[in-house]
Amino acid sequence: MLRGRTATYSVVRFLGEGFFGMVVEVRMLERIGELDSDRCNVVSFKERFDHMGLTCLVFEMLDISLWDLVIDQKRVLVTREIRPIAQQLLVAFDALKDISVIHSDLKPDNVMLTNRRLDPYRVKLIDFGLARPIAEVEQGMIMQPDAYRAPEVTLGCVCDVPIDMYGLGCTLAFLLLEQNLFPRSEYQSVKMMVDLLGIPPSVCGLPQRAADCRPQTQTDPKQALQHAFITMTHLTEDSD
Numbered sequence: 001m002l003r004g005r006t007a008t009y010s011v012v013r014f015l016g017e018g019f020f021g022m023v024v025e026v027r028m029l030e031r032i033g034e035l036d037s038d039r040c041n042v043v044s045f046k047e048r049f050d051h052m053g054l055t056c057l058v059f060e061m062l063d064i065s066l067w068d069l070v071i072d073q074k075r076v077l078v079t080r081e082i083r084p085i086a087q088q089l090l091v092a093f094d095a096l097k098d099i100s101v102i103h104s105d106l107k108p109d110n111v112m113l114t115n116r117r118l119d120p121y122r123v124k125l126i127d128f129g130l131a132r133p134i135a136e137v138e139q140g141m142i143m144q145p146d147a148y149r150a151p152e153v154t155l156g157c158v159c160d161v162p163i164d165m166y167g168l169g170c171t172l173a174f175l176l177l178e179q180n181l182f183p184r185s186e187y188q189s190v191k192m193m194v195d196l197l198g199i200p201p202s203v204c205g206l207p208q209r210a211a212d213c214r215p216q217t218q219t220d221p222k223q224a225l226q227h228a229f230i231t232m233t234h235l236t237e238d239s240d
Contacts, residue, residue, distance in 0.1 A: 004049040004058060025129040029057070031099065032128055040095035041088040043112070043126040062124060063116050066171070067108035070178055077175045084121040085111070086172055087230050092125040093168065094221035097161050104143040105130040106167030108174050134160060147180040151193060154186050165219055 002009040029045040037044035037060070046058040066085070069075045077085075089111065096103060103110075103125065110127040113120070130143065140156045143149070143163065150166035152159045173181035182189040224230065 002049075002051050002056060004056065005047050007047075007058075009058070025131075026055070026057070028101070028128045028131045031101065031133075032096075032131070034099065035095050037124070039091075041092040041124050042095065043124050059126070062112040062114055062126070064113055065109050066111045066113070066123070066175060069113065069116070070108065070175060076178045079176075081121055082172055082175050083230065083232075085123050085175070086168070087225065088123050089125060089168055089171075090221045090225050090230070093161070093164050094225065096131075096164070097221060100134045101131055102134055102137065102161055103128065103131050103164050103167075105145065106164055106171055107145045107148050108171055111171065146184040146186065147182055147189070149186070149189070151190060154190060161220060165221065165224065 002011065026048055029048075032042055033045050035042055043062065044060040046060065048058070049056050064073070070077070089106075093103070105127060106125075110125065111123050112126050114122045114124060137143075137159060139158050141153070141159075143153050143159075144167060148167045148170045150159065150163040151157075153163055170181050182192055219227070
């Protein structure tokens with residue numbers, strides 16, 4: 001039994017442990033705790049306590065990650081299922097932008113379904129261990145998982161909120177393709193981007209626009225929420 005400040009917890013099974021960024025994560029969770037977790041689609045942080053020299057972080061109970069859904073459950077999603085997931089994550093990133101925070105670790109593992117049986121496409125963004133205030137982001141920092149790393153990070157350029165948009169584009173592609181859009185190798189990844197998109201990238205669809213690395217053309221969350229892929233306004237116009 002683990003005794004927290006507000007509740008007592010039973011250990012059902014051991015899933016793993018992590019140490020990297022613990023102090024930073026607690027600080028960031030307190031900052032993100034200012035957000036309405038349900039409205040902003042971010043995991044709710046309940047409490048922090050110490051047990052036998054270990055720091056315990058308590059979050060709301062969620063279901064499975066998008067990675068588990070696609071890989072373990074062998075559940076490839078279609079466009080009508082991806083759309084609400086994209087919309088919710090854009091709301092989450094827009095909320096993070098409002099408090100000047102970047103997540104910098106978006107991947108299918110870090111997006112969880114809340115209850116796939118009662119609300120199949122309801123998701124929340126989790127794992128803020130690598131999140132940081134925008135003001136603390138330095139040029140040349142290595143962030144993001146290999147296959148979801150924005151080209152400006154790989155190339156050591158100035159980076160900002162759009163790196164999360166790039167991660168979102170790659171995550172949406174994973175849901176549709178059942179595999180990563182770009183390889184884990186940085187060289188092969190950049191080469192594939194150039195082969196597919198040219199230099200500089202110039203594309204028009206939402207996942208691709210989210211992955212565009214030019215500052216003047218990068219789509220931010222608020223703009224992306226108005227994209228036809230999310231609003232489906234093109235269908236309304238076609239019916240008129």
